[in-house]
Amino acid sequence: MDMDLIPAPVRADGAGDPTGADGAGNGAPDGLPLDSATTITAAPGTENTERWLRSTLGAAFGLPLAPGGEDAARTIRLGLDPALEPEGYRLASTPDGVEIAGGSPAGVFWGAQTLRQLLGPEAFRRAPVNPGTRRVIPFAQIEDSPRFPWRGMMLDVARHFLPKDDVLRYLDLLAAHKLNVFHFHLTDDQGWRIEIKRHPRLTEVGSWRSRTKHGHRASELWDETPHGGHYTQDDIREIVAYAAERHIRVVPEIDIPGHSQAAIAAYPELGNTDVIDTTTLSVWDTWGINANVLAPTDNTLRFFEGVLEEVLELFPVATSPFIHIGGDECRKEQWKDSAVAQSRIEELGLANEDELQSWIIRHFDTWLTARGRRLIGWDEILEGGLPAGAAVSSWRGYGGGVTAAEAGHDVVMCPEQHVYLDHRQDGGPDEPMPIGFIRTLEDVYRFDPVPPGLSEEAARHILGTQANVWTEVMQNRARVDYQVFPRLAAFAEVAWSTLPASADRDFAAFQRRMTAHYARLDALGVDYRPPSGPLPRQQRPGVLGRPLEGPPPNV
Helix, strand or coil, X not given: CCCCCCCCCCEEEECCCXXXXXXXXXXXXXXXXXXXXXXXXXXXXXXXXXXXXXXXXXXXXXXXXXXXXXXXXXXXXXXXXXXCCCCCEEEEEECCEXXXXXXXXXXXXXXXXXXXXXXXXXXXXXXXXXXXXXCEEECEEEEECCCCCEEEEXXXXXXXXXXXXXXXXXXXXXXXXXXXXXXXXXXXXXXXXXXXXXXXXXXXXXXXXXXXXXXXXXXXXXXXXXXXXXXXXXXXXXXXXXXXXXXXXXXXXXXXXXXXXXXXXXXXXXXXCCCCCHHHCCCCXXXXXXXXXXXXXXXXXXXXXXXXXXXXXXXXXXXXXXXEEECCCCCCHHHHHCHHHHHHHXXXXXXXXXXXXXXXXXXXXXXXXXXXXXXXEEHHHHCCCCCCCXXXXXXXXXXXXXXXXXXXXXXXECCHHHXXXXXXXXXXXXXXXXXXXXXXXXXXXXXXXXXXXXXXXHHCCEEEEEEEECCCXXXXXXXXXXXXXXXXXXXXXXXXCCCCCHHHCCHHHHHHHHHHHHHHHHHHCCCCCCCCCCCHHHCCCCXXXXXXXXXXXXX
């Protein structure tokens, strides 16, 4: 039976109306009453989900959801069942109570997300809106487990800073869609967003820019308001703990050796000082691929080892086994002109500047591996050779991921042609600051992280997939919401559910389920793009974008 669940579960039977009607209009009970007598009985290992249910459903319906005993009736019983897959769950709602069993604490938590969806959009509000309404937990039998262990979203807070509370809100939105990886893009040319105590100028200088290009880099418009901000180390600890409570892993990204002008502006000795006067650099105020990259010196290596020492302390291995070091779009002109860089190439017996970048990546792979972490980087890190244990975020298309997987490297598929959510959602004239190819809700729904023709052995190296949110033209939370939703709901189903081949997917059925999901997003206050097009306040007339016409290349 269609319960309007997103992402779609493996199997679902039963269910009815959370107001208690039986579908025939006579109000006969079709579920377990949810009222002040309802309790939660939590087995050891499920306490996080117990707290989450009490804080969310308790607030939404004004109920205590008190702890229940072993023999409690009308209880929501949480437990572990090692026979289930690690993130799998079983949800059974019967006249005797509700049972959510998970193969791990994470599985129990995902089952609780499904329970919330069964209770209707009011379950997504922060306080009761119809306190006198009779509520039931619809009778249902659901079994579910994810297709991929890596189901993520990358959020760029370097181009435009999002305050801590907005980041916490996005963790809740990821959890509501059973997404379990938060890739936190913390540094770039346009801003450094994480406090590093041994290098305070990274945030004193590197987190602020004097003005910002408004729209695409070809736009003539500027926002003359200084822009910036950063997260203190306690902010980071709070974000990581908040994610861990929701069974979300956090992948911090410290971008090297390119995308580093903010760091060089703070500490000019990090740049190629024999090529340009790095003391004249400021935090970059526009977009594109910047020529100012890190110098390949021992001082630079020691500096970023110090940065990463603090990063590892802030992001414990249990929550952050992977550390992302960027490695993308590193222009090589300054290295070609730098006597220091050329001397380093000669000293190391390297063939060219690509191998010099590979040497830097290998250095940090060895450094992270010795400390129990795994390096992951954008697919450019394949150029010049990749360390054995490194993983790849395949963004320029499927190609880099296929090459890496066939060579035995783990891969996260995030091709820009399919799951870059900064790309526009429609070709209409009212689309705000239109960037890139048109990627509709249906396009995202038909994305498959595993390309056809990949060998079975290589396919086992596809850890999963993530949607990437680059914020050059997203100045605030509302703009991020507009670009991310509703497409993240389609992406979540791609990442979680085992769907038919792309062309065979029932998008019409997904659209019908989205009708219910839009009501959930409304209750959560998500400023999504309506199916009919942007609202007047969501439009940005006169601000130049960079739309690309035609279908994206399949590379």
